[in-house]
Amino acid sequence: MDAAENHQIESEEFERWTCDRHDPPILLAMVDAAGHLHIKVRNRDWYVTDFTTVTATCPKCGAVHTRKFAGR
Numbered sequence: 707m708d709a710a711e712n713h714q715i716e717s718e719e720f721e722r723w724t725c726d727r728h729d730p731p732i733l734l735a736m737v738d739a740a741g742h743l744h745i746k747v748r749n750r751d752w753y754v755t756d757f758t759t760v761t762a763t764c765p766k767c768g769a770v771h772t773r774k775f776a777g778r
């Protein structure tokens with residue numbers, strides 16, 4: 707396979723964490739089946755695997771979303 711593969715997130719495998727005040731909802735991050743967090747902003751792509759509480763601010767309305775995850 708070429709180097710471009712795996713650069714796209716398969717949305718079926720991920721839960722979308724969104725700000726629901728908008729239509730369509732604004733995506734804050736993606737959570738995979740293992741509870742790992744994927745955050746993609748412009749050319750940055752974070753993959754976070756060890757955490758318990760995450761706070762995200764909606765880029766559109768400024769609402770703060772705090773979410774707890776099971777720690778490892």
Ligand SMILES: [Zn+2]
Pocket residue numbers: 725726727728732764765766767768769
């Ligand atoms: Zn919002």
